[in-house]
Amino acid sequence: MINTEIYVENQKLDLTKDLSTEFTYNIDDIKDFSSRNTNFSKTIVLPGNAVNNKVFGHIFEFGSANEFDPALANVGYNFNASKAANCIVFVDKVQVFKGILRMLEIILDNGTIEYECVVFGELGGFVAALGNDKLEDLDFSQYDHVWNMTNITGSWDNVQGSGYYYPLIDYGQVSISRANKHDWTVQAFRPALYLREYMDKIINGSGYTYESSFFNSAVFRRLIIPQNGKFLIKNTTKLVSAERNSAYTVMNLQNTSTENLKFDNISLAQFTQLNSESFTYTGTAVANTVINLNLYGVLNLSFSGFGTAYTTLRFDLYKGSTVLATKSFNNTVGAAPSLAIPYLWTDTLNAVINPGETLRVEVNYTMSFDPSLQFLSGNVESYGGTFLKIDNSTSVTVPIEYGDTISINDNIPKGIFQKDFFASIIKMFNMYVVEDPIRAKHLIIKPYIEFYDFDGQSLLAIDDFNSLLKINDQDNLLLEDGAIRYIDWTYKVDRSKPIRIKPMSELNGRYFEFKYKNDADYYNDQYQKKYSQAYGTRIEDSGYDFAKEKQTAEIIFAPTPLVGYNGEDKVFSTIFKLNNNVEDVTEHVIRILQAKKITGVTSYAVKNGGTTLQSLTTYGYAGHVDDPDAPQADLNFGTPGELYFELVTPYPTANLFNAYWSEYISEITDKNSKLLSAFVYLKLRDIQSLDFAKLIYIDGALWRLNSIQDYNPKDIGITKAEFLKVIETTYE
Numbered sequence: 001m002i003n004t005e006i007y008v009e010n011q012k013l014d015l016t017k018d019l020s021t022e023f024t025y026n027i028d029d030i031k032d033f034s035s036r037n038t039n040f041s042k043t044i045v046l047p048g049n050a051v052n053n054k055v056f057g058h059i060f061e062f063g064s065a066n067e068f069d070p071a072l073a074n075v076g077y078n079f080n081a082s083k084a085a086n087c088i089v090f091v092d093k094v095q096v097f098k099g100i101l102r103m104l105e106i107i108l109d110n111g112t113i114e115y116e117c118v119v120f121g122e123l124g125g126f127v128a129a130l131g132n133d134k135l136e137d138l139d140f141s142q143y144d145h146v147w148n149m150t151n152i153t154g155s156w157d158n159v160q161g162s163g164y165y166y167p168l169i170d171y172g173q174v175s176i177s178r179a180n181k182h183d184w185t186v187q188a189f190r191p192a193l194y195l196r197e198y199m200d201k202i203i204n205g206s207g208y209t210y211e212s213s214f215f216n217s218a219v220f221r222r223l224i225i226p227q228n229g230k231f232l233i234k235n236t237t238k239l240v241s242a243e244r245n246s247a248y249t250v251m252n253l254q255n256t257s258t259e260n261l262k263f264d265n266i267s268l269a270q271f272t273q274l275n276s277e278s279f280t281y282t283g284t285a286v287a288n289t290v291i292n293l294n295l296y297g298v299l300n301l302s303f304s305g306f307g308t309a310y311t312t313l314r315f316d317l318y319k320g321s322t323v324l325a326t327k328s329f330n331n332t333v334g335a336a337p338s339l340a341i342p343y344l345w346t347d348t349l350n351a352v353i354n355p356g357e358t359l360r361v362e363v364n365y366t367m368s369f370d371p372s373l374q375f376l377s378g379n380v381e382s383y384g385g386t387f388l389k390i391d392n393s394t395s396v397t398v399p400i401e402y403g404d405t406i407s408i409n410d411n412i413p414k415g416i417f418q419k420d421f422f423a424s425i426i427k428m429f430n431m432y433v434v435e436d437p438i439r440a441k442h443l444i445i446k447p448y449i450e451f452y453d454f455d456g457q458s459l460l461a462i463d464d465f466n467s468l469l470k471i472n473d474q475d476n477l478l479l480e481d482g483a484i485r486y487i488d489w490t491y492k493v494d495r496s497k498p499i500r501i502k503p504m505s506e507l508n509g510r511y512f513e514f515k516y517k518n519d520a521d522y523y524n525d526q527y528q529k530k531y532s533q534a535y536g537t538r539i540e541d542s543g544y545d546f547a548k549e550k551q552t553a554e555i556i557f558a559p560t561p562l563v564g565y566n567g568e569d570k571v572f573s574t575i576f577k578l579n580n581n582v583e584d585v586t587e588h589v590i591r592i593l594q595a596k597k598i599t600g601v602t603s604y605a606v607k608n609g610g611t612t613l614q615s616l617t618t619y620g621y622a623g624h625v626d627d628p629d630a631p632q633a634d635l636n637f638g639t640p641g642e643l644y645f646e647l648v649t650p651y652p653t654a655n656l657f658n659a660y661w662s663e664y665i666s667e668i669t670d671k672n673s674k675l676l677s678a679f680v681y682l683k684l685r686d687i688q689s690l691d692f693a694k695l696i697y698i699d700g701a702l703w704r705l706n707s708i709q710d711y712n713p714k715d716i717g718i719t720k721a722e723f724l725k726v727i728e729t730t731y732e
Contacts, residue, residue, distance in 0.1 A: 004714065005090040006046075008101055009075035014051035019044060022710040023097055026121075027432065027692035039099060039121030039435075042710070048106075048113020055079070060106045060113050084125045086440055091713040094684040098435065100125030122208075122435040126443065129206035130419040137418070138201045140193060140408040147232070147406045149606065149614045152189045156597040156620040161196035161221030164408065165595050167622030169226060170563065172576025172583035176607060181565050181572075183605040186402055186613060190232045191411065192622065195223040195592065199425065202418045203443065212445035214429070219633065224595045224622055226573075227411045230587045233397040235410050253301075253365055253378035261295075261315075261361040271359075278360045283398070287353045293317065293325065295361070299341040301333065301378040307370025309333050313380060314364040315345055320357050325349050402608045413590045416556065421590075424555035428592075430660040434692060448664050451693055452704065488697045492680040494718045500677040511550040512540040512665055514637035514657055519558035519589040522578045523644060527561065535559035536624065536636025538657040542669040558589035559636065562623045564645030569601045570619055571628035571645045593622040594635055625652065633659070667704075667727045674725045676703060679718040687711065695726060702726040 006013045022042045046052055048060060057079035058064055072078045074085040087101035099121040107114045120128075143164050145151050152166040159165065166189040174188035175181040196215055203210050214220055260277035271279040281287065299313055313329040327345040353359075363380060400406060426433060432451045436442035493499070515537040518528060527535045536559045539550075563574040573593060577584040598621045606613045625631035628645065634655040643651075657665075667673060676698070687708075696703045703723035711719045 003091055005093075006044075007088045007090075008055055008085050009073040010086070011055050011075055012051075013046060013055060014049050016047050016049070019714065022712045023119075023687075023708075024710060025687075025690060025708040027434070027706060038123035038127075039097065041097065041119045043104065044117045044119065046115040046117060048115060052115065053113065056103070056115060059103075060108060084128045086125075087119050089119065089713075091684060094688050094713075095437070096684060096687050096711075096713045098122065098437065098440070100128065102128075122441060122443065123433055125441070126203075126206060126208050126433075127419055129208065130202070130417075130422070133205075133418045134414070135198070135416045135418060135421060136409065136412045136414050138198070138205065138409075138412065140197070140201075140412065143191075143193070143408045145191075145406060147186075147400055147402060147404055149186070152186075152606075152620075153614070153616065153618070155191070156618065159222050159595050159597065161194045161216075164191040164193055165224050165622070166190070166620050167192055167224065167226060167593065167595060168570070168572045168619045169622065170572050170574040170576065172585045174585075176605070178583065179565075180568055181563075181570070182568060182602075183607065186606055186608045187232070189606075189620070190227045191406060191408065192224040192226040192593075192595075193408070193412070194221065195225055195425065196221050198225060198421065202422055208441045208443055209439070210443040210445055214431070214445065214447055214450065222595050222626070223635075224593055225413065226591050226593060226622065228413045228588050228590050229411065230585055231399040232406070233410055234400045234404055234407060236398055253367065253380065255367050255375075257363075257365040259363050261363060278358050280358045281353045281355060283353075283355055286355070289351050289353055291317070291324070291349050291351050293345060293347045293349075293361075295327075295346075296342070296344040298381050299329070299331070299339075299343060299378070300381060301339040301341070302375075303339075303369070304374045305372050307334075307373030309367060309369035309373060309375070311341075311367045312365070313343060316362045316364065318358075318360050318362060319351065319353065324351055402613075416590055420556050424557060427553055427555055428656055428660070430664055432692075437688075437690075446693075447660055449660060452695065486695045486697050486702065489680055490698050492682065493698060494679040494681060497679045497718070502675045502677070503673070510542055512542065512669075513550055513552040513554075514538040514540075514661065515552065515554050516557055516559040516637075517554060517589055520577065521558075521575045521586060521588055523561040523563065523574055524559060525577075527641070531641045535561055536634075536638060536640055536655075538636075538638030538655070540657070540665055540669075556590060557592045560591045560593060560624060561640075562625070562628060562643070562645050564628075570598070570604070571623065572619075572621070573623050574644075592635065593624065594626045594633070595620065595622045596627055597621070598628070637661075668724065670727045672725065672727060675706075676723040676725065678721060678723070680721045681718050682708070682711065682721075684713060687713065696723060698723070 004015060004019050006015065006019075021044045023039065024041070025039045053060065055075055057066060057075070057077050059079060059081060066077050066079070068080040068083070069078055070083070074080055074083050079085070081103045084100035084102065087097075087099055088095060089097040097119055099119050101117050101119050103115060103117050105116040107116065145164070155164055155166045168184065168188055169190070170181065171188065171190075174185050176183035176185065199215060262276045272282050273279055295315055299311065301309065301311070303309060309332070311331045311333070313331075315327045316323050317325045325347060327347065329341075329343045331341055333339055333341070365380060367375070367378075369375060397410065425431075426445075430448045432446055432448060434444050436444055515534045518524065518534050524535055533539075560573040560575065562571050564571040573591070575586070575588050575591070577586045597618060599618045601617055601619060603615050603617050604619075605615050621628060624635040626633045628647075630649050631647070631652045632654060634652045636655050637657045638655060639651055639653075678698075690708070692705055694705075696705050703725055706722045706724055709720045709722070
């Protein structure tokens with residue numbers, strides 16, 4: 001009788017015999033203190049029969065090919081071996097594994113077919129689903145809006161984890177006076193998006209759902225991700241348009257005349273106007289452009305006498321000193337009191353324009369005539385039409401102008417993989433991501449301090465566990481109120497095999513370093529040079545005598561120093577470089593900040609050029625502390641060595657390390673901390689109800705289950721398990 005059942009995308013595979021494979025179940029790896037692991041199996045060999053071949057879309061056939069539709073189940077003729085397929089494994093009708101299936105190899109041998117596969121827990125499937133998707137692949141277009149003061153100031157009342165928020169950030173060259181940074185240009189305000197929504201879109205966009213009370217907390221909802229480009233940008237194909245709406249004389253003619261065309265209706269996008277004749281490309285990237293020329297007018301001539309005149313009217317489009325296009329009009333005319341000769345040049349050409357290159361249109365005229373013919377007067381007259389219009393063949397980025405509509409998708413931090421972003425957030429707040437045992441593709445996300453919970457309290461705050469516990473039976477240890485929180489495995493331990501207890505000092509390094517990524521903006525650079533570490537770093541010394549190395553947890557975000565100026569009551573994040581004592585606007589490493597509306601500051605002006613847009617006594621604050629005047633929480637891992645603003649209240653001790661990591665580090669570095677490895681007897685129902693959030697009771701002590709290794713559901717017996725001792729202490 002075959003007791004094993006495997007379902008792929010809800011379709012049952014046809015097994016000709018029971019499978020014997022081993023599964024490993026993980027929650028943590030205390031040998032790498034910042035890691036988080038997922039469940040997995042060893043190789044599973046599936047027979048290639050009619051049912052299974054159909055499930056896997058006859059992938060074994062040499063000529064097989066199919067169009068993959070990600071909206072459909074990854075099965076049958078839509079099967080794609082490079083994509084995750086949902087998988088559930090049952091033994092004796094008991095679910096022993098839920099996750100995703102990955103096909104490793106197809107073996108053809110004398111007419112038989114075998115599929116070698118492995119299964120991973122859904123956390124592994126989630127990471128696989130993210131693939132190489134980046135933040136800019138997320139769609140935030142619902143938040144597109146006009147860049148104006150109404151929307152800027154209105155966003156400060158929206159610190160609730162959704163929408164956009166405009167923090168005041170000193171990006172360099174955005175303050176009216178560098179001496180005191182009192183008044184600001186509107187360029188100091190760029191829209192940031194909330195971390196809460198990034199996490200929503202990353203998880204849901206991968207086809208997963210989740211639950212997390214922490215994501216709904218006030219702490220999490222006030223976190224924002226600012227734009228990190230050099231400028232606030234928009235995408236456009238329009239580079240410049242230069243027109244003439246009324247007739248004018250290009251030149252009064254002599255025998256030889258040269259002059260540039262002049263324009264009176266100019267629309268600039270990514271060009272600057274040197275004068276009415278020349279335009280310089282200010283883009284930072286090479287533009288592959290389409291230039292449309294539409295020049296028309298009349299050549300006016302007046303002669304007396306008799307004979308023939310020979311005239312050449314030539315237009316040259318210049319890029320710098322290079323002629324991109326030219327058009328000549330040659331005329332032979334007889335004597336007449338006056339002549340009006342029309343000209344027309346319409347042309348479209350492709351061109352490559354490099355940053356800093358200048359465009360202009362030059363008019364050249366030459367004339368010769370018989371000696372008996374006398375030239376009286378002449379001019380080249382232009383009228384109507386678009387003389388010079390330059391569009392890019394593909395969309396290019398240009399700085400936004402006040403009053404433009406902002407496309408939020410154009411201003412998302414670029415080049416950041418979603419999986420790296422997600423992993424850094426998990427690392428910052430020391431969160432566990434576990435799979436729901438019943439719901440498919442559903443993740444449960446909790447910080448460590450909430451994951452092991454005892455009646456609403458941190459476990460490490462409990463001084464006497466045993467007084468609160470009572471044994472119900474050999475399998476379950478209950479709380480006084482009857483709610484199952486602890487499982488008694490005392491009688492499951494195989495005493496005939498060695499039980500190994502290893503001091504944690506033999507597994508961990510001497511130092512545990514928590515740090516942001518380095519960046520080269522002015523204040524980060526100065527801090528790094530002075531203290532030889534990133535701003536806000538925390539290095540915890542375990543005190544181990546026999547360990548020397550350092551273990552590091554680094555996130556993808558860079559720290560953001562806060563700066564204040566004497567006599568000013570605004571404090572703001574600062575991100576610029578300083579070259580020869582001149583502020584330089586720069587692209588920078590992605591940041592994460594806490595947002596809060598600050599009221600009651602001295603009135604200051606926000607300007608656009610010479611125009612004062614608004615005078616304000618509030619501003620949209622964003623920084624590593626929650627409040628620049630009376631901070632209670634810090635987004636750094638450790639207290640900075642120095643501050644760049646004056647703080648009259650004590651600096652907060654509630655930082656990322658103290659709030660989310662200290663209890664965990666205390667537990668794995670305590671002198672009594674131990675890693676227990678033992679062989680235990682586990683039933684199928686133990687695996688089915690496996691919950692890493694429940695502590696394990698063995699021989700009078702509480703343990704945290706880290707892993708179950710190589711469990712074989714078809715060979716019921718003992719399997720190796722790993723536990724970390726719970727320490728009854730509160731970290732100071």
